[in-house]
Amino acid sequence: MISAIVGEIGNNSFDHNIGSWVGVMGIFFGYEFVEKKLKIVLADAGKGVFNSLKKVKINLKNDKDALYVAFNEKISGRAPESRGNGLKFVKANIKNTGMHLTFFSGNAKADFNNFEEIVSIDKYYQGCIAIINFK
Amino acid sequence: MKIELKKFGDILISRPAGREAYLAMLAYILKDVDKSEEIEIDFEGIKVMAPSWADEVITKVAENYKNIKLINTENSSVKATLKTLKEFSGLSLVI
Numbered sequence: 407m408i409s410a411i412v413g414e415i416g417n418n419s420f421d422h423n424i425g426s427w428v429g430v431m432g433i434f435f436g437y438e439f440v441e442k443k444l445k446i447v448l449a450d451a452g453k454g455v456f457n458s459l460k461k462v463k464i465n466l467k468n469d470k471d472a473l474y475v476a477f478n479e480k481i482s483g484r485a486p487e488s489r490g491n492g493l494k495f496v497k498a499n500i501k502n503t504g505m506h507l508t509f510f511s512g513n514a515k516a517d518f519n520n521f522e523e524i525v526s527i528d529k530y531y532q533g534c535i536a537i538i539n540f541k
Numbered sequence: 542m543k544i545e546l547k548k549f550g551d552i553l554i555s556r557p558a559g560r561e562a563y564l565a566m567l568a569y570i571l572k573d574v575d576k577s578e579e580i581e582i583d584f585e586g587i588k589v590m591a592p593s594w595a596d597e598v599i600t601k602v603a604e605n606y607k608n609i610k611l612i613n614t615e616n617s618s619v620k621a622t623l624k625t626l627k628e629f630s631g632l633s634l635v636i
Binding site: 480 | 617
């Protein structure tokens, strides 16, 4: 299940930035065990969730709204292709397996495990950073 | 007609890989198969499946063939993926 979740997040970076990378092409992937907990980090310097979605959902206002939509609505920045189920899968299975996901994009941060919190933050992250913690 | 997914690998992740698998499936497995024929999709041996890959394969097979049976779906990522496809891609197969 960890591989499926990580695969979905990593694949998104490539699918939504192909041909339009803002920064360095590709993703950073790293993992380590800290006190018997597995920590996985994926990061890209792409266009970020808001810039991916605002072309297909023009009333999107900011990074926070974009993260909410990405994790909760069936929508994809690559419309009219029929897709957009990956982050819903990620969210559902983070919750079901007791993992914790922190996801940054632009000026927004989302936290998921058995709760969901999406907030605006002061720091700006170009692209996306996903941090998964698993006991 | 049985489709053994393990012949496409045991870690089935990403849309590009799924699209390639489906195109190969169309050319070599599903070519000339009648739309009414039973298609058995066998998940035996799959270690990891993600919805991006499956959406390019399972959803498309299900759109074109109405008599589909899914077998050996016990793997947790397979179960979770099929659940996601039912909820977000309109997959209406009985699992």
